[in-house]
Amino acid sequence: MAGMFGLVAASGAWADPDGAGIYMDLCASCHGEARLGGIGPALIPEALGRLRGESLSGIIANGRVATQMPAFATTLSAEEVEAVAAYVSSPLAHIPDWGVAEIEASRVMTENYLPVQKPVFEADLMNITLVVETGDHHVSVLNGDTFEVLDRFATPFAVHGGPKFSPDGRYVFVMSRDGWVQKYDIWALKEVGRIRAGVNSRNIAMSEDGRWLAVANYLPHTLTILSTEDLHVASVREIVAQDGQSSRVSAVYQAPQRRSFILALKDAPEIWEIGTSDDAGPFADAKTGEEKGVFARRRIVVDEPLDDFFFTPDYGKLIGASRAGDRGVVVDLDAGKEIAELPLPGMPHLGSGISWQRAGHDVMATPHLKEGKLSVIDTKDWSIVKVIETLGPGFFLRSHENSKYVWADVFFGPNKDKMHVIDKETLEIVKTLDPAPGKTVAHIEFTKTGKYALVSIWEDDGAVIVYDAETLEEVKRLPMRKPSGKYNVWNKITFSDGTSH
Ligand code: DHE
Numbered sequence: 001m002a003g004m005f006g007l008v009a010a011s012g013a014w015a016d017p018d019g020a021g022i023y024m025d026l027c028a029s030c031h032g033e034a035r036l037g038g039i040g041p042a043l044i045p046e047a048l049g050r051l052r053g054e055s056l057s058g059i060i061a062n063g064r065v066a067t068q069m070p071a072f073a074t075t076l077s078a079e080e081v082e083a084v085a086a087y088v089s090s091p092l093a094h095i096p097d098w099g100v101a102e103i104e105a106s107r108v109m110t111e112n113y114l115p116v117q118k119p120v121f122e123a124d125l126m127n128i129t130l131v132v133e134t135g136d137h138h139v140s141v142l143n144g145d146t147f148e149v150l151d152r153f154a155t156p157f158a159v160h161g162g163p164k165f166s167p168d169g170r171y172v173f174v175m176s177r178d179g180w181v182q183k184y185d186i187w188a189l190k191e192v193g194r195i196r197a198g199v200n201s202r203n204i205a206m207s208e209d210g211r212w213l214a215v216a217n218y219l220p221h222t223l224t225i226l227s228t229e230d231l232h233v234a235s236v237r238e239i240v241a242q243d244g245q246s247s248r249v250s251a252v253y254q255a256p257q258r259r260s261f262i263l264a265l266k267d268a269p270e271i272w273e274i275g276t277s278d279d280a281g282p283f284a285d286a287k288t289g290e291e292k293g294v295f296a297r298r299r300i301v302v303d304e305p306l307d308d309f310f311f312t313p314d315y316g317k318l319i320g321a322s323r324a325g326d327r328g329v330v331v332d333l334d335a336g337k338e339i340a341e342l343p344l345p346g347m348p349h350l351g352s353g354i355s356w357q358r359a360g361h362d363v364m365a366t367p368h369l370k371e372g373k374l375s376v377i378d379t380k381d382w383s384i385v386k387v388i389e390t391l392g393p394g395f396f397l398r399s400h401e402n403s404k405y406v407w408a409d410v411f412f413g414p415n416k417d418k419m420h421v422i423d424k425e426t427l428e429i430v431k432t433l434d435p436a437p438g439k440t441v442a443h444i445e446f447t448k449t450g451k452y453a454l455v456s457i458w459e460d461d462g463a464v465i466v467y468d469a470e471t472l473e474e475v476k477r478l479p480m481r482k483p484s485g486k487y488n489v490w491n492k493i494t495f496s497d498g499t500s501h
Contacts, residue, residue: 017080019087026072027084035088036096036199040069041157042178043088046200046218057085065460066136066481095220098179098199100233103224107231109193119187121150125169126490127448128186132159132174135460135481139163139174141189144447144488147466147476151189156180161203162487164254166228167210169489173228175204181215183231186489195231197224202249207276208256214274216249216263223249223263223274225295235295241268242299250307251351255315256495258283258333264307264320271300271320271331300336302329310353310364312379313497319377321350325370330382340382346371352396352500354406355379356424365406367394374408376427386427391415396443399424399498400491402450403469406498409442409455416440419455421472431472435465445486446498456483 023043024033030040041047048056060081063071072081096102119125127144133152137159141151156176163174171192174182179198184191198217205214212234215224225235239247247267255262255273260283263272275283275296283298291297306320306329317339319328325347330340346368353366362379365388374388374397395411406422419433419441433455435441440458446469447454453469456462457480464483466476491499 017077017083019083019085022076022080022084023087026075027088030068031088034096035092037157037178042199044200044219045089045091047158047177048089056089057081060084096199098196098217098220098222100236103195103197103233103236106196107193108195109231110191113185113188113190113192115185116188120189123150124448125186127488128169129445129447129454129486129488130163130172131454131456131464131478131480131486132163132484133481134159134484135462138481139184140478140480140483141186142478144452147478149478153184153189153191155182156194159484161251162485162492164204164206164213165487165489165492166206167208167493169493171228172487173204173206173213175201175215177201179215179217179219181213181226181231183228193231195226195233197226197233198222203251205252205254205261207261208254208259209277212276214252214261216252218248218266221246221248223252223261225274237274237295237297239263239265239268239272241265241270242301243268247305251309253309253311255283255311255333257315262309262311262318262333264309265305266307267305269302269304269306271302271306271318273298273300273333298336300331300333302331302338306331308349308351310350310355310366310500312362312364313355313495317379319350319353319364321348328366328377342377342382342384344368344375346373346393348375349395352394354397354399354498354500356399356401356406356497358385358424358427361385365397365408367397367408369393369395369412372410372413374422388422388427388429390420390429391418391432394420397500398444398446398453400446400450400453400469401497403446403453403498405430405469405472407444407453407455409444411440411442416442419444433467433472435474436463443483443485445488446491446496447488448490454486456480456486458482458484 032038035043061073123143129142129144131140158177179201182194197215200219202216213226247265250264250266259277261274310319326345328342328344347370348366355364372390372392376385392410392413392415399406408420410418421431436457453467464478
C-alpha cells in the first residue's frame with residue numbers, strides 16, 4: 001500500500017474521482033477487496049449505519065484516533081474522499097456466500113490457550129462483571145466485590161448486544177457487528193478462539209443447556225448455530241418465509257423454559273422458534289410436526305413483521321414492536337398467535353424492557369426511543385399501568401430483585417447526562433442523577449446481590465461509576481474507554497428479575 005501511496009502523491013489526484021478504483025488502491029488491503037473487512041471493519045451500508053452522526057468522509061479524511069485508520073486528507077482531494085465514501089455506502093452488488101465452508105475457514109483458535117483446573121485469580125466467580133469498552137474495542141473483566149480489573153482483552157471491532165455466558169458462568173461469548181464471535185475463558189482469563197458466523201450480524205443467544213450459540217444475521221439472511229465447545233458450525237439455516245420471501249434476522253433470543261431459540265424476522269410476518277433439544281417441553285408440545293430433530297423449526301405467523309421482543313419471565317408470551325413503532329403486539333408462544341395489542345407510540349424499545357412484581361401484579365416497563373417516557377404495563381391483562389414522563393428518550397433500563405428501584409437513562413437529547421431512579425412501587429422518580437454534566441450517561445448493571453449499581457459515562461474518556469444502590473451515593477469511578485454495556489455473571493445466568501434478556 002505504501003508504494004501505491006507514493007505513486008498517487010507523485011502523480012497528483014485521480015483525474016475523475018473513481019471511488020471503486022481509489023478503494024482498491026488505498027483501502028482494500030485493510031478492509032478487504034469485497035469490502036467485507038480484514039484487519040479493518042467491513043465497509044458496507046449495513047455496517048456503516050452505526051456511525052451515528054460521525055461523518056464517513058470525516059473519518060476517511062482525518063482517520064480514527066486509537067485505531068490503525070490513517071488520515072487520507074493529504075493524499076486525496078475532498079472530491080476523492082466523497083467518491084470513496086459514496087462507493088463504500090453503496091449496497092454490495094451481490095450478497096456474499098457465507099455458508100458452512102466460509103464460516104469454518106474463518107475460525108482462529110488461540111495457539112497457546114489451555115484450559116485451567118481452577119481460576120487463575122481469587123474472586124467470587126458469580127460476581128464477575130464484564131464491561132464492554134467500545135472506545136477501543138476491549139472488554140474489562142471486573143471483580144464485582146473489589147472492582148479490580150482482572151483482565152482487559154481485545155475484542156473484534158464494534159461489539160454489539162449482550163455477551164452471553166455459559167450456564168456455569170465459566171465462558172463468555174462476544175459478538176461484533178461484522179459477525180465475529182469470540183469465546184473467552186473467564187477462569188483462564190484467555191481468549192479461546194473466534195469465528196466469523198455472519199457478514200453482518202445482530203446478536204447472539206445461548207441455548208438453555210449451554211451447547212449451542214445462535215447468531216442472528218442480516219447478511220446473509222441466515223441463522224448460524226455454533227457449538228459452544230469448539231466453535232464448529234452446527235447449522236446454517238436460510239431464513240425464508242412461507243411465501244418464499246427471504247428475510248434478515250433482527251434478533252435471536254434464548255427461551256430457557258422452552259428449550260428453544262426465538263427469532264425476530266425483519267422482512268417477513270413470521271416469528272420462528274427453533275428447538276435446541278429433542279426433549280418434551282413447551283416448544284415440543286407446540287411444534288406442529290413440520291420438522292423433527294434438534295434444530296426443528298416452528299413458524300408463528302403474525303399480521304406484520306415484529307421486532308425487538310420483550311418476554312414474560314416464563315417465556316410463555318412476548319411483546320413485539322410493530323413496524324410503525326406505535327404499538328406493541330402480544331403473542332402467545334404456546335398458542336402460536338397474537339392475543340392482544342397495546343398502544344405504545346414513540347417507538348418502544350422492548351428489548352430493554354424489564355419486569356418485576358408490584359402490589360401482587362406482574363408488570364414490565366419499556367423505554368421509548370422517540371419520546372421521553374417509560375410505559376409500565378400489567379402483563380396479565382396488558383393494560384397500561386402508568387406512563388412515566390422522563391427528561392428525554394431513554395435506551396436502557398435495569399433493576400434487581402433486591403432493589404427498590406428501577407434505573408432509567410436519558411440517552412438522547414439535551415438531558416443525555418441524566419439518569420432517573422424510579423421507585424418500583426410508587427412509579428415516581430425519586431432521584432435524577434447528573435454525575436458528568438454534558439456527557440452521555442447510560443446503561444446500568446447491578447452486582448450479584450444488588451448492592452451496587454454500575455453506570456457508564458459513555459464517552460471515549462469515560463468511566464464506570466459505582467453507586468451504592470440503596471443510598472444512591474457514588475462509591476467509585478473506574479476510568480474506561482467509552483464503556484457501553486455491563487454484564488454480571490450471576491444476574492445473567494439466573495435471568496435475574498430486572499435484567500433485560
Ligand atoms: Fe442495540 C442490545 C438492536 C442500536 C447498544 N440491541 C441490543 C439487542 C438488540 C439490539 C436486538 C438485544 C441483543 C442481545 O443483547 O442479545 N440496537 C439494536 C437496534 O436495532 C438498534 C436500534 C439499531 C442498530 O444499529 O442496530 C441498536 N445498540 C444500538 C446502539 O446505537 C447502541 C447504543 C450502541 C452500539 O453499541 O451500537 C446499542 N444494544 C446495545 C447494547 C446492548 C444492545 C449495549 C446490550 C444491552 C444489555 O444490557 O443487554
